[in-house]
Amino acid sequence: METKKIRVRFAPSPTGPLHIGGVRTALYNYLFAKKNNGDFILRIEDTDQARYVQGAEKYIIESLNWCGIKFNEGFNVGGDYGPYKQSERKQIYMQYAEQLINNGFAYYAFDTAEELEQMRNRLKAENSSTQQYDTITRGSMKNSLSLHREEIKKRLDSGEPYVIRIKIPDNEEIMVNDIIRGEVIVHSSKIDDKILFKSDGMPTYHLANVVDDHLMKISHVIRGEEWLPSTPLHVLLYRYLGWQDEMPEFAHMPLILKPDGKGKLSKRDGDRLGFPVFPLQWTNPETNEISSGYRESGYFPEAFINILVFLGWNPGTTQEIFSMEELIKAFSLERVGKAGSRFDPEKAKWYNHQYLVAKKDEELANLLIPILEEKGIFSEKDYIAKICGLIKERANFVQDLWEQSYFFFKAPSTYDAKVVKKKWKEGTPQILMELKEKLAEIDIFNASNIEENVKVFLEKKELGMGQVMNVFRLTLVGSNKGPGLFNIAELLGKEETLNRIQAGLDNIN
Numbered sequence: 001m002e003t004k005k006i007r008v009r010f011a012p013s014p015t016g017p018l019h020i021g022g023v024r025t026a027l028y029n030y031l032f033a034k035k036n037n038g039d040f041i042l043r044i045e046d047t048d049q050a051r052y053v054q055g056a057e058k059y060i061i062e063s064l065n066w067c068g069i070k071f072n073e074g075f076n077v078g079g080d081y082g083p084y085k086q087s088e089r090k091q092i093y094m095q096y097a098e099q100l101i102n103n104g105f106a107y108y109a110f111d112t113a114e115e116l117e118q119m120r121n122r123l124k125a126e127n128s129s130t131q132q133y134d135t136i137t138r139g140s141m142k143n144s145l146s147l148h149r150e151e152i153k154k155r156l157d158s159g160e161p162y163v164i165r166i167k168i169p170d171n172e173e174i175m176v177n178d179i180i181r182g183e184v185i186v187h188s189s190k191i192d193d194k195i196l197f198k199s200d201g202m203p204t205y206h207l208a209n210v211v212d213d214h215l216m217k218i219s220h221v222i223r224g225e226e227w228l229p230s231t232p233l234h235v236l237l238y239r240y241l242g243w244q245d246e247m248p249e250f251a252h253m254p255l256i257l258k259p260d261g262k263g264k265l266s267k268r269d270g271d272r273l274g275f276p277v278f279p280l281q282w283t284n285p286e287t288n289e290i291s292s293g294y295r296e297s298g299y300f301p302e303a304f305i306n307i308l309v310f311l312g313w314n315p316g317t318t319q320e321i322f323s324m325e326e327l328i329k330a331f332s333l334e335r336v337g338k339a340g341s342r343f344d345p346e347k348a349k350w351y352n353h354q355y356l357v358a359k360k361d362e363e364l365a366n367l368l369i370p371i372l373e374e375k376g377i378f379s380e381k382d383y384i385a386k387i388c389g390l391i392k393e394r395a396n397f398v399q400d401l402w403e404q405s406y407f408f409f410k411a412p413s414t415y416d417a418k419v420v421k422k423k424w425k426e427g428t429p430q431i432l433m434e435l436k437e438k439l440a441e442i443d444i445f446n447a448s449n450i451e452e453n454v455k456v457f458l459e460k461k462e463l464g465m466g467q468v469m470n471v472f473r474l475t476l477v478g479s480n481k482g483p484g485l486f487n488i489a490e491l492l493g494k495e496e497t498l499n500r501i502q503a504g505l506d507n508i509n
């Protein structure tokens, strides 16, 4: 038997920047497609004109590019099933809405906003459990099921605004089979006669989504949990449009939760707790308000992918670091959990750290060089690479490399007052002077020779480590920070080390 071609889609609405939850949905779709030699499609769902935000489409494409998530077909790359933007497919939807009306599965409704409001108020006053347009209420409203044929014709001919609503069946259990959640059963009385076509000539999400998934031959709908409540309606639409046998499979991803696990992660949590919730920095075109992005905060895209993939999926092993290739091999929807996944900002940094330390020293040097040049520091790449090798364990982000290494490029011009107060004793100048003489005798000025000589010096002078090392460090670094002191001295070189000790002697007291 011929197996069905796997085709999945990412279908964002351009209503603002893509939240990390959206990127995770795109990622899971991508991994699933690649793993199964399938196609991955980008479709822009822009039927809600009122919520359209300038720049959002460009942002979506740039974000996914940065992540290395690629499409076989779509709005940005073309393909055989286009157009891939819903606002360019209006005619297609109209035809299916009419088909639904002709077959008795949908109807015209002429109710005004006030009339709808009146209905809700009436139901509220009657203490009705629901206040919706449905099998119970539709008979008393103004629609093509309740009005006479001539009246309907008159209204349509005169161009009166109308919407098209689905006619939800009376008393039926509707079953959704979800790969992650199993069977989800919803009674039809819980669903209202949703609008399929709006008075502005645009379909709603529900109709457009189902029509497009069918026409684009989507095999699996992989999307966020927030769409699960809409799925019974979609199941009905597949049936009413005669596509029941070719209905895609559904998989609804768990929510991404706040760090404390209480509720869905929102933009405000990111601002409040100091981590980005968007892949790239976003400037709100109306307010000019800036929201931070992972890219601008110094995350590597590979690390970002690794952070995202674990928000809902696990490999069933202890492996935590995965390249995209490894993820494609390891990923399966069966290993995506139902429960919401807590976002852990510290773990996110940890992932970036793992990718940073795994980079070659030369590669890190290339990343640090622009930061140095901006500060007017021009140095040999070899030297910078050695420094990166020495300090990378202490950095999570490229920008941390500067904070961990500035003293290699500039001799201290000030000295940490606290350290001076605590460690700089009366005998210190004498000790440092003698240490300097001892260091001056070293031929091959490397960390092990320096260490060896310092140890001999301490023994001979009957001094403790604490009496010498802190002040030695203070002269080289200006504070008590930094990696191993002998390594620092080696990289600075003999001349610079001796100069800095002298400068310390001249300036500290």
Ligand code: GLU
Pocket: 010, 011, 012, 013, 045, 209, 222, 223, 224, 227
């Ligand atoms: N346009 C919907 C969204 O913005 C897509 C939901 C779906 O994948 O069906 O999330």
